Amino acid sequence: NFQDYHGLPEFRNAIASFMGKAGGGRVKFDPSRIVMGGGATGASETVIFCLADPGDAFLIPSPYYAAFDRDLQWRTRAQIIPVHCNSSNNFQITREALEVAYKKAEESNIKVKGLIITNPSNPLGTIYDRDTLKSLVNFVNDNNIHLICDEIYSATVFKSPSFTSIAEIIEEMDHCKKELIHILSSLSKDMGLPGFRVGILYSYNDTVVSIARKMSSFGLVSSQTQHLLAAMLSDKEFVDNFLVENSKRLAKRHARFTEELEKMGITCLNSNAGLFVWMDLRKLLKDQSFESEMELWRVIINEVKLNVSPG
């Protein structure tokens, strides 16, 4: 049969309940706000299409997921403006850095439509603390722009502190324009199912939900896959065990990898989530230039045969 663009009720219920679980069980998600996308790639593109005209911009703390250049810009013709974050404070985002980027865009007559964050961060593997999330919500509220929280790694947190979804933060705040808040979710990382192409846009904005749902014909989830996942995610014992085991294994590998690196004098950013390790290889550079970084990268990829992303 042709699919209902809303998705199977049992699939949406299962996804909403999974998002709640991944968010630590402290907040509930409403199945009627769930819109399907063709993987997180399609879901993130869809929300940009909903919010921006060609030329409009989104702020993104750097370093950011490199494929956003493709996913968010190629077809929507929106643009990304990196917000410069510094290694000196472990790449934490500050209100000052946001204001600088926002004002600079305004001065160049570029309309900033929103701020996009990945929480847990891709590629840092760190998570945003509650105060930072609150300050981001205040920033978008003050400027009346959107906040897109890509939470596709939410269930990969493998040691404390625990993950806080933006959904929980906005429930706690007194003054929050909820219609500015959008969440991206997926089963690709949290459940290890990237081949199934399940991307979810969860929006507090009724218009975005309505428009994105109309646009979802470009990226629905196979009905067969919806049935399978509804059944799989409804098995709460299986999901609980999977997430616990997944977290344990990630912690073990992360510890092993960073400890060995440390023995060689290579330190890493202190991270607790995701599938990333942010290494500090500055010692190995001839000088502190982009060229030296690329030279080192070529040595690693050609001789060590490891594809490490420079940044």
Place this chain on the structure above:
Amino acid sequence: NFQDYHGLPEFRNAIASFMGKAGGGRVKFDPSRIVMGGGATGASETVIFCLADPGDAFLIPSPYYAAFDRDLQWRTRAQIIPVHCNSSNNFQITREALEVAYKKAEESNIKVKGLIITNPSNPLGTIYDRDTLKSLVNFVNDNNIHLICDEIYSATVFKSPSFTSIAEIIEEMDHCKKELIHILSSLSKDMGLPGFRVGILYSYNDTVVSIARKMSSFGLVSSQTQHLLAAMLSDKEFVDNFLVENSKRLAKRHARFTEELEKMGITCLNSNAGLFVWMDLRKLLKDQSFESEMELWRVIINEVKLNVSPG
């Protein structure tokens, strides 16, 4: 696992062989030219993104599939220019009508990038004969524009004459710029599987194949669905029986429906494919105006409770 953007080899082989079968077995399709899309909707949008800049136009013989307005225009910002076809010659497309539309666009400084046809036609349910297809290929060759053939109803032909794929036509022609030819395929109609979201772009243009494949991350086919379909389509006896039985049932329903209409004095366009019946309801109109047509439509939808598309 993450998917190879090419798709599983067995899936692509199965699709290529299915397309050959749907095309009457007279032409072979190359699995390496198959690009996955999120349903035919996604596949058709992808080829427009590949070929056109915002503002560029595509000619489409009218009446055309109404959702093309959404699928081909909304996000790509390309535009559709209808080529006026007449009931007087059963809506056949003529070289003259194409030239008129093309020149008119040129005079308005609109860049025409291609011609799109649905063969079998949605919504007419008719098929293009060989001479017409050759003349369309000549038209796009002469003007150096693209030809997109949406063949998603190719296996729904239920009585003679039989369907001819554009793939067969261009093999026979001496002078044909193959790189201008693109085919859309799907299993939604031919195999009755719209929920699986399998759309295929088959292009003779290497650059389009390469770009579309990079863009296919927005609409890959669930790996689980690829596995299932590879197995299903490889069962040649099942597919053969399905197509024969499907064709028989379509023929029976079409005959029953048009015969009953004829008893009531309503004639239909002579069609032999697809899931459509093009009725001539002019007798029931108060006068030959758009308003009368809409008035009749409202009577049918509100009182008869049938959603018939006006056109």
